[in-house]
Amino acid sequence: MTTKKIKPYQGPAGGWGALASTTRFVFGSKKPAANIRNLLRANQVKGFDCPGCAWGDEQGKHFSFCENGAKAISWEATGKQVTPGFFRQHPVSQLQHQSDYFLEYQGRIEQPMYLNRETDRYEPISWDDAFALIARHLNTLEHPDQLELYTSGRASNEAAYLYQLFGRSFGTNNFPDCSNLCHEASGVALGQAIGVGKGTVTLHDFDQADAIFVFGQNPGTNHPRMLHSLRNAARNGTAIVTFNNLKERGLERFADPQSPIEMLTPKDSRISSHYFCPRLGGDMAAIRGMAKLLLEWDAEALARGEAGLLDRDFIERHTSGLDDYLAEVAATPWEQIVEQSGLSREQITQAARVHAGAKRVIVTWAMGITQHKHSVATIRELVNLQLLRGQLGKPGAGLCPVRGHSNVQGNRTVGINEKPDTAFLARMEQHFNHPMPRRPGHNAVAAIQAMLDGESKVFIALGGNIAAAAPDTHVTARALANCTLTVQISTKLNRSHLMAGKEALILPCLGRTEEDVQASGPQFITVEDSFSMVHASQGVGKPKSPHQRSETAIIAGMARATLGSQPVDWQALADDYDRIREHIAATIPGFEQVNERLQQPGGFYLGNSAARHEWQTDNGKASFGADPLPARLIPEAITTRAQGMLSTLQTLRSHDQYNTTIYGMDDRYRGVYGQRMVIFMHPDEIKRRELQEGDWVELVSVWQDDVERKVGGFKVVAYDIPPGDVAAYYPETNPLVPLHSVGDGSDTPTSKSIPVLIRKQEAPRII
Ligand SMILES: Nc1nc2c(c(=O)[nH]1)N[C@H]1C(S)=C(S)[C@@H](COP(=O)(O)OP(=O)(O)OC[C@H]3O[C@@H](n4cnc5c(=O)[nH]c(N)nc54)[C@H](O)[C@@H]3O)O[C@H]1N2
Ligand SMILES: Nc1nc2c(c(=O)[nH]1)N[C@H]1C(S)=C(S)[C@@H](COP(=O)(O)OP(=O)(O)OC[C@H]3O[C@@H](n4cnc5c(=O)[nH]c(N)nc54)[C@H](O)[C@@H]3O)O[C@H]1N2
Ligand SMILES: [Mo]
Numbered sequence: 001m002t003t004k005k006i007k008p009y010q011g012p013a014g015g016w017g018a019l020a021s022t023t024r025f026v027f028g029s030k031k032p033a034a035n036i037r038n039l040l041r042a043n044q045v046k047g048f049d050c051p052g053c054a055w056g057d058e059q060g061k062h063f064s065f066c067e068n069g070a071k072a073i074s075w076e077a078t079g080k081q082v083t084p085g086f087f088r089q090h091p092v093s094q095l096q097h098q099s100d101y102f103l104e105y106q107g108r109i110e111q112p113m114y115l116n117r118e119t120d121r122y123e124p125i126s127w128d129d130a131f132a133l134i135a136r137h138l139n140t141l142e143h144p145d146q147l148e149l150y151t152s153g154r155a156s157n158e159a160a161y162l163y164q165l166f167g168r169s170f171g172t173n174n175f176p177d178c179s180n181l182c183h184e185a186s187g188v189a190l191g192q193a194i195g196v197g198k199g200t201v202t203l204h205d206f207d208q209a210d211a212i213f214v215f216g217q218n219p220g221t222n223h224p225r226m227l228h229s230l231r232n233a234a235r236n237g238t239a240i241v242t243f244n245n246l247k248e249r250g251l252e253r254f255a256d257p258q259s260p261i262e263m264l265t266p267k268d269s270r271i272s273s274h275y276f277c278p279r280l281g282g283d284m285a286a287i288r289g290m291a292k293l294l295l296e297w298d299a300e301a302l303a304r305g306e307a308g309l310l311d312r313d314f315i316e317r318h319t320s321g322l323d324d325y326l327a328e329v330a331a332t333p334w335e336q337i338v339e340q341s342g343l344s345r346e347q348i349t350q351a352a353r354v355h356a357g358a359k360r361v362i363v364t365w366a367m368g369i370t371q372h373k374h375s376v377a378t379i380r381e382l383v384n385l386q387l388l389r390g391q392l393g394k395p396g397a398g399l400c401p402v403r404g405h406s407n408v409q410g411n412r413t414v415g416i417n418e419k420p421d422t423a424f425l426a427r428m429e430q431h432f433n434h435p436m437p438r439r440p441g442h443n444a445v446a447a448i449q450a451m452l453d454g455e456s457k458v459f460i461a462l463g464g465n466i467a468a469a470a471p472d473t474h475v476t477a478r479a480l481a482n483c484t485l486t487v488q489i490s491t492k493l494n495r496s497h498l499m500a501g502k503e504a505l506i507l508p509c510l511g512r513t514e515e516d517v518q519a520s521g522p523q524f525i526t527v528e529d530s531f532s533m534v535h536a537s538q539g540v541g542k543p544k545s546p547h548q549r550s551e552t553a554i555i556a557g558m559a560r561a562t563l564g565s566q567p568v569d570w571q572a573l574a575d576d577y578d579r580i581r582e583h584i585a586a587t588i589p590g591f592e593q594v595n596e597r598l599q600q601p602g603g604f605y606l607g608n609s610a611a612r613h614e615w616q617t618d619n620g621k622a623s624f625g626a627d628p629l630p631a632r633l634i635p636e637a638i639t640t641r642a643q644g645m646l647s648t649l650q651t652l653r654s655h656d657q658y659n660t661t662i663y664g665m666d667d668r669y670r671g672v673y674g675q676r677m678v679i680f681m682h683p684d685e686i687k688r689r690e691l692q693e694g695d696w697v698e699l700v701s702v703w704q705d706d707v708e709r710k711v712g713g714f715k716v717v718a719y720d721i722p723p724g725d726v727a728a729y730y731p732e733t734n735p736l737v738p739l740h741s742v743g744d745g746s747d748t749p750t751s752k753s754i755p756v757l758i759r760k761q762e763a764p765r766i767i
Contacts, residue, residue, distance in 0.1 A: 054403035075661065155551055183370050213361065363399055512525075
């Protein structure tokens, strides 16, 4: 492990650092040959989809992996295994005191395991007995809605489709999903505004844009392959306008570790042409300011007899709600815009000028936009900006929520949705000749509350790590402990296995990079990227243990034990995934003849109705939103309660982690080495609080209840961040996020704007 130090990073993102880190991960692992073979197959025509992120790729063009994709692949291919012997040595109550890093580092789970509460240990169980136990629990529930079926977005389309078919055939729409903690606001806002909850652009559009606005995301760490698109665009003269609370190195400068020229010459590429640091949650105000200016300049141009800035033809033919929006813009005062955004009028003017001067504009965003109280309204405002100028459904223009998990978008497409529309349910009913439940189900927050209240009793997770990923860690742990049975279908050991129900199972599955052979022979699966491209993915690595099963086989096993052969022959589906795809083709629009179309290299495009200017909204038009700016970013009720100086905390990812999976202790681009318990603060804020760099502090969040939410042992690090805003890593900070502090209309925990008090500690509790 690296020694602890804080040393600001001076180089570009990517570059030698990324190459060195990739090499260390690949060669430093116990299986370098297998890892290299794996990397060369990532995102190739005959290979697997990189489990790292949901950015798209032009398959077959070049080696298409990045440093962080390499970490994800090597991490899955570890030779280490968590065997029954490991569990004999480590009681669960002892493992609970280990770090997330320790847990994941133990390797792949080798066998199905059952938690024996008497011995406080996981013990081996046969697959048949595990399935029988699940069936016994499910078939004695009083109501199907007492079952919660969680999904993390790595599952394939085939596994996710089978999972929702299992849940709905059993009788519930309870599909809480990692997406509820992630891009939910994007789905909701885009659904309302343009009739489809997905981005409208394709990868090719990035080559054709004149301006790309990047809001609230850190691609250097979380979507490194996006930097290639941004770098190419920047070189072609495309303006790249970044809005980010922090100065992120990947958005400033980048050297491509796959380009010999950039690696050998000192020249790296600048990425952002403009870089603005708004206050946390201040983006909506900034965008409103831009819209205000565009409208003003448009009126001035018209008065001069010139063409206006608005795309009047587009607005006329395709949109509704303009008048209400204009009234709302007019009613928003500049003082509020400047105060709330934390940007000057001059800065907002610069950004608006770029938009006004560009013929083709793409807007991208991620968690810095989606994890606030007013995220849906903020995304509607982004759409408003694009609608005003007709920047949607033409080459080089559009909306691009950059998804997280590699198949989170595909999971949604094939039915992981707690509020399915009636047309989908009707198709399912007709095709399977089986009634489907109409009651809306639970999202992640509602599921946790239902378990807490004892209403839901069985929790099954297809991947993920809800105990660490969900807000209010202690509350979530209590909710899981309340269940009569928790089942985790997992690759690696994690916190959710330890925060278990009264009875608990760990079911070990194959990873995306591994061969999957079923009765009919080797199988491939399909995934969908952020650009609605569906393609096949086939693992190449040998499975680590003969006991591990594919996710699809595990779901079929649970379903068969619980439902017999209703409404389908589950085993036949697990034997041959083509058969599952035939059901997908029959029930999910866009997948017609999927098995034939997958033969074409690179897969196929699912299409996007909004990009075709077909608006599947209530009135058949794209609609302007007319939300007022939030009255205050932190509600008055909270500030009056605080009794002390409040800061707003954002919880974010380091460079060496994949969500709750901690690969290492460095965050290279932010200059943090060998540690994660740090809090980034502006030097003025450090002074204002009479603290010094290197001091130890504890954080206490303020919410409208009387629960004390506190985490300690954070080291103060000076950073380029607006005073008043602070940042620290997730998942360590999740105990601070109140379960019911959620986005309006999205129910997503507000993990990017938590009001906190910061108190000096004498000695660190955790080092
Ligand atoms: N290597 C790696 N890749 C990943 C992941 C991973 O953990 N590791 N996670 C995957 C998943 S599930 C997801 S959802 C994505 C997440 O990808 P990101 O959204 O990039 O993830 P975060 O680390 O949460 O970073 C949020 C960014 O938004 C900025 N920000 C925060 N609040 C605000 C705000 O109010 N306004 C503005 N303008 N900026 C703000 C932060 O400074 C930070 O740069 O990445 C995916 N890819
Ligand atoms: N405070 C705060 N909280 C957050 C966020 C934040 O920014 N701040 N971000 C939120 C976001 S965007 C997301 S998406 C969620 C993530 O929430 P989750 O998706 O629940 O969490 P992950 O950490 O991605 O899940 C990791 C686990 O998945 C399992 N796994 C890995 N690969 C596979 C596989 O191929 N199959 C199966 N079955 N299991 C596998 C491993 O056991 C591993 O331990 O967290 C959310 N929580
Ligand atoms: Mo995510």
